[in-house]
Amino acid sequence: MLLTTGSPLAKGAATAVDASRVGLIAAGLSKRYGDRRVVSDVSITVQPGEIVGLLGPNGAGKTTTVSMICGLLKPDEGSIMVCGVDAVKNSDFTKRRIGLVPQDIALYETLSALHNLELFGALYGLAGADLRKRAHIALELVGLADRARDKPATFSGGMKRRLNIAAALVHDPDVLILDEPTVGIDPQSRNSIFDNLEALRARGKAIIYTTHYMEEAERLCDRIVIMDHGKVIASDTLAGLYTRLPASQTLAVDFEGDLDLAALCRVSGVREAHVKNNQLKIALDDLSNDAATVLVWLGAQELKVNHVSSGRANLETLFLALTGRQLRD
């Protein structure tokens, strides 16, 4: 099936694509609860061997979007193609091609790790030796092969999270969807999960990774879709998103006193400035040349400057620029 720009299914895909070779195409998804529109015209495309980050604050509509893609919710509008097959018309087929890692640790705590995987594998039609083999492969992949007979109740939080991922891999899906899979775990476990996901990408899996941690998205994702209030506000590669930043470098200033923000924006070298809770964030063309100018200007305003720091612009800065709010608000 060939889609071209302008086709409803291709909405969000930049150019003509062969849908059967694309892991996932979600186009124009919308969902309402009563009068409340929680997702509005969301489009996402994920190629095999690609990790697409779905980034946004809590309540942005990420989980609802993921639920529609997985077939847990029926979209009010829009279409979903998984491996070239319409997910609404052929949900049995497309569900077999998708592996979902829910936000919660969805495991039976009193069944062994292996038994959990065998159960979830059986739901996808696996049986017998093939099921056992797939379960062992999945455990191997997440580094839990030596704990196969142990119950999740005896696992650390990080191990449970890895088993949670393994449960979505046991049927060898083409598309893997992870809904905030690193919530509440230590950095070491998080890195271990990232290694697992990079290995899966190398195997050609199409992966959607939802998070509200920009650092995770920056490290892991090939492309990033930023959502807010149920809408996509930006969608591009990391490099492409950075080009939308008002500046590549920032100056953060903690201050006391009355600030004339409009006047600050007129200072030479200042591309953009936001203030919140007496913290000023200024996007600069050239930090080395412009920082001193800005600090002198602030001093002239009789503001008390308590702390100054500089940094490279990131997704947080971009989100701030796009919405006027911080990602973790």
Next chain:
Amino acid sequence: MNAKLTALVALVRKDIVLFFSNKRSLVITLAAPIAVAAFFGSLFAPGSDKLSKVPIAVIDLDRSTLSQKIVSALSADAALAVTPFSDADAVADAGVAKHGQGQAVTQAMTLVQNGKLRAAIVLPVGFGAEATAALFGSIDERKKPQVDIHYDPSQSMVLGLVRGILAQHVMQAVSQSAFSVNSPAVARLREEMQKATDGDANKISPDLKRDLSAMVDSIAKVQAARASSADKGAAAAAPGFSMPFTTNATEVTSGIDKKYNSYAQSFAGMSVQFILFMGVDFGVGLLLARRMGLWKRLRAAPISTRLLLGSSIASCTLIAAIVMSIIYAAALAFFKVRLEGSIIGFMGVMWAFGFLTATFGLLIAAIGKTPEATRGLAIFATLLMVMLGGAWVPSFVFPEWLQTVSLGVPTRWAIDGLTAMTWRGLGLEAALAPIGVMLAFSAVFAMIAIWRFDWEE
């Protein structure tokens, strides 16, 4: 206030606030004991007129004036609900009474065996005449007329009640008959004395004859005086001399050699109660699984929601049946409970109740919002069903209206079905109604559950 006390107060305050902030749990905590206490209090309140009438049958094989009077008195008694048997049946029974059990008696015993009646009283042929004679103590105890009482052994306390009421009405009727002005009994006594004297002068001495005649004359005199007085009720209360009949109480079980086993009744009640509690745990488990995100993972698989709910119902039904099998295995092995009725019927009741348990669990999962709130509500509902089902107290002690209400409670049918297939020894046909009712309830529970089930918390 020192730091430790401050911490203590803060912790206690926290628990109190948490407890009272859960309104649903609070209502259940308060409502459950009040409801249960009110229920038992009303059942056993002294002087309560709410207690139901004891359903019995009276088969009058005698058809004498006296026996009919007794049947009328029993029928009018506030404590009894007498099932009438047609004259034709009783007359037919009277014809076969000497050779065996008549149709009316058999019918009445079947009703007792089925639990529809608590007892059946059989007034034998010749009861009226023999009881009057027996009143004067002139008849050997063994020759007194014998009233058969066939009773439900699971409710043996009724036997004492029936015996007492029967004695009261027989004594009233017999004494009225014996001491009335133109009492046929007194006339017959005179006649028999005369015959005895006429036939053989050695049989009775003139002195004894004189004394007996004087006694009979005095009785007639006293009764004449009483009859002329305005207080006719006093005659009715005239004391008798001795109990003019004996009773022969027999348990109505599945066979002559089969004895009632009280464990069969208690195992039915308790297995129903605790398997229902298991159903509550099953329902709460569904809510916990939903909270843990397990339902999301399961629903992401290529299986329908009907299959998911169906698998839950199937597994819970299977577990309930296994649990009940083990409970009854223990009852059979250690408490001499026997499946005297249809084994297929027992299996049917067991599986139907398992299905009922599963759909009940699903229903409470569908209605409940959170596991915490649902547990309290479900336990309350279970206790109500168990109480009304007669698992704790036999339903016959309930007020009549409550007995009617209890027919709308599926546990009543479960317990009735289990007892019918165990000690009552009834056939498959007796299991069909309980199975049908439980399946109907299950279908309603399942439909409501599927309609109301919320996949997201």
